[in-house]
Amino acid sequence: MDGDGVACSTEVVVVVEEEEERVAAEADSLNNKAIEKEEKDVVEEVVRIQLTTEELIAKSIAPVKTQYLRPPPPRSKDGGEGIDKKSVSSNLIKEKKSKRQLKRERQQEQKSALHICAEVAKAGNVGACRYGLKCRFSHDLEAFKVQKPADIEGTCPFLNYEGPCPYGLACRFSSTHRLEVTAESSEFQKKTSEVNGLKKDVQKLLWKNKMSFPKADDQLKVLGLLNKSKTKDAEVKENAGDEPVLNGSYADCEVIDLGDDVISDSVSTKDCCPEVPVEEGILDNAVAVDDSQPSKKAKIAVIDNCGSNEKDNGLDSLKEGSQDIHAQTEVQVIPTDTYYCESDKSLKIHPREKKLIDFRGKLYLAPLTTVGNLPFRRVCKTLGADITCGEMAMCTNLLQGQASEWALLRRHSSEDLFGVQICGAYPDTVARAVELIDRECEVDFIDINMGCPIDIVVNKGAGSSLLTKPMRMKNIIQSASATVDKPVTVKVRTGYFEGRNRIDSLISDISHWGASAVTIHGRSRQQRYSKLADWDYIYQCARKAPDALQVLGNGDVFSYLDWNKHMSECPELSASMIARGSLIKPWIFTEVKEQRHWDISSGERLNILKDFSRFGLEHWGSDTKGVETTRHFLLEWLSYAYRYIPVGLLDVIPQRLNWRQPSYCGRDDLETLMASDSAADWVKISELLLGKVPDGFTFAPKHKSNAYDKAENG
Structure with a gap:
């Protein structure tokens, strides 16, 4: 033994x-x-x-x-x-937490006294919560005050609003609150300057799959893209007295409820997008059916008349001073029966019915995933951007009522010309998302992304995957542009594979399908962001485009000289979209408007970051959660901004987007700190603006953009 x-x-x-x-x-x-x-x-x-x-x-x-x-x-x-x-x-070596561990930490956080009830924190009174003991948040004010982190230097971002701060004791600037304003003495009514929030009743209808889309379904039906089995089931329900649930001005119209098909982003290709030989004859067959059945045409006319009472485009507060941006066009309504019997059988709305937007010469901030949030767009507006566009939102998630996806559609009152960008793989989801946005949001145009190179998007058949399916592109643009009277624009890449460009052969068709403008990113999907953009090809496409279609270029615009070059070499080009250049130096809009190289100081750059932090606290909140959310997006931005090299430090100006920066010292300590490529130094910058980070805080950039033409980029 x-x-x-x-x-x-x-x-x-x-x-x-x-x-x-x-x-x-x-x-x-x-x-x-x-x-x-x-x-x-x-x-x-x-x-x-x-x-x-x-x-x-x-x-x-x-x-x-x-x-x-x-x-x-x-x-x-x-x-x-x-x-x-x-x-x-x-x-x-970094510690990677499992999903179970993260869930356990969230549960422990909810049991903590720091997880205070919002109503109790705002009023400072335990009895303010209507749920009482059933509330899942903490009501222990004394324990919360003991455990609450120290206040951050600065003033509460909500001091300019009427009434008390909406976060009360939970605000990280509570020491600066006005003592004479309390929740008991004045009911807080936040005069928000943001719109396009998701209403609870709309969200519930989307959750229950009971939202109806009469305009989109009509266009899909005429195009022959509506799922026939779902239509028959809906008609049976309608005849049996099962009234569909509607919203807004469509409540009195006779429509078809498609049930589960509303969010069928995974519908088979045979149902939603037939093969090419079938699609070529769809238009004629659909119109022939309508001509032989006048009762169905009358039904479509009723729906169009009911939906004609649309809410005003844009914000009332934005109408003043926007005469130079919006083209003043008279809207003329064409009778429905006459329209569907036109000889060209085109489904797009007559140009006189569209409220056109003139993009020519405008400074257009590109839709930027993660970093192109509302606070960042506000910063760019203060620095000279003319047109802003929200982050790309997936149509399927919008139709499912996901609050996080709807947050991408938020608009600030300073954005006087604002659009949203959506992405979808099938005509039915895109058309219904477009109708829903037109009904519930205040936007000036809707952009359809057909160039996103991300694998998770491409694998679902959306984004740049559509560049290999021109007939599906046609169906998506036609159905979307015919559903709403707002301008529908498209963003594409040169092609899917490198060396096999194809947009030049589709540029005329994109205009005929109903798009008002097209933005061409001068790279293929295979290139991602490596190598320089092919502006010669963009010029070629712009010269082939019909006069009715505005063409915008995109790629590597990093100074006013780049802007001037593209606009002078190709007069047919309406404008140049600015994307990564704005992330590295958002004052590029000022440089273009003032036609100069701005040797911006480190203090001026820090003031821009301060503006972003203030805008972020107003948008995400001034409590601990809002502060850390603002910090996260600030760090994501700094992961791009550190690439800027001050003008005074360069032997040759301007800086190019594909230049790799060497290790250098700035003209002062702050400039040196801002030039660091270390995430630890970015955290130090965030602490100058938002206070100390919590214990155990870590940060890793979400995007590892192939900004430079290095070996790993192929």
Whole structure:
């Protein structure tokens, strides 16, 4: 027995030692790779100093003046000097929490006293909550005050509003609240400057799949894209007295409720998008059916007449001063019967019925995922942007009533010319989403994304995947543009595969299908964001486009010289959309309008970040959750903004978007801090604006954009 016990213990010791050796070997391997990379960077740094300005530009390295360059760190054979192995290892190895662990942490947080009831915190009174003991939030005010983090320096962003702060004691600026204004003495009514929120009754209808879309369904029916089985079932229900649930001005109309088909983004191709030979004859067959059945035409006319009482486009507060942006066109309603019997059998609304938008010469801020949020768009508006567009929203999620997706449609009153961008794979989902947005939101135009390169979008048949399916593109644009009277625009890439551009062959068709404008990103889907945009091809497409279609270019606009070049070389081009250039330096709009290179100081850049933080607190809230949400999106923005190199530090101006920045020192400590590519330094900047980060705080950028033409970009 003793011998067996000794043998077992020896085997356990051996296994443990082997495991420790394996872990140590993996750590050494990671350290060695990091050291090799660091040594390679040092070599490149030494070589870079010896290159001329022209050679640096040829290698896409920013030509920073020599006096601002950082000296290369000391090298050693064993890697011990200049490189801390422990720090490298700690930076490489990050703890990844499981979903179960994250759920457990959320549950523990909800039981904490910091998870205070919003009504109790706002009123400062336990009896303010109508749910009482049934409330799932904490009502312990004293425990909350003890555990609440210290207030942040600054003033409450809601001081300019009438009434008390909506977050009360939970506000991280509660020490600056006005004492004379209390929840008991004045009922708080927040005069919000944001619109396009999701109403609860609308959300419930979407959840229950009882929202009706009469305009979209009519157009889909005429196009032959409506699911016939669903239509028959709806007609049976209607004849049996099962009235569909409607919303708004459509409540008195006779319509068809499609039930589950409202959010059928996964419908088979045969149901929603037939093969090419069938689609070529869809239009004629559909119109022929309508001509032989006048009763159905009368039904369509009733629906159109009921839906003609649309709410005013845009905000009442935005009408003043916007005469130069909106084209003043007289709307003329054409009788429905006459319209469907036109010889060209086109389903798009007559141009005189569209409220046209003139994009020519306007500074257009591109829709930017994650970073193009409402506070960032407000910053760009203050710096000179003319047109803004919300982040891309998925049609399926909008039709399911997801609050997080509807938040992407929010609009601020300062956005006097605002559009939303949607993305969908099938005509039915896009058309219904367009009708829903037109009914519930105040927007000036609706943009359909047909160029998104993200895998999760492309694999569902949306985004740039549509570039390989021109007939489905046709059905989506036709059904969407005929459903609403607002301008429908399209954003595309040059093609799906590199070297196989195809938009030039579709540019005339896109206009005939009903689009008012098209934005062409000068890269293929396969390129993502690598290599320079092909502006020669954009010019080619702009020259082929009919006069009725406005063409905008997109890609690598990073200075007013880039803007001037594109507008002068191709007069047929209406404007250039500005995307990543605005993330790195949002004052590019000011530079274009004032026709100058702005050598902006670090203090001025910090003031812009302060404006973003204030706008973020107004948008996401001034409590702890709102502060940390604002911090998160600020850090996401800083993961792009650090790439800016001040004008005064460059040997050659302007900076190009594909230039890699060397390690350099700024003209002051703040400028040096803003130039750091370390996430730890970005956190330091956020602490200057939003106070200390919570314990255990970590940040990793959501987007790893291939901004530079490096080896890993292919």
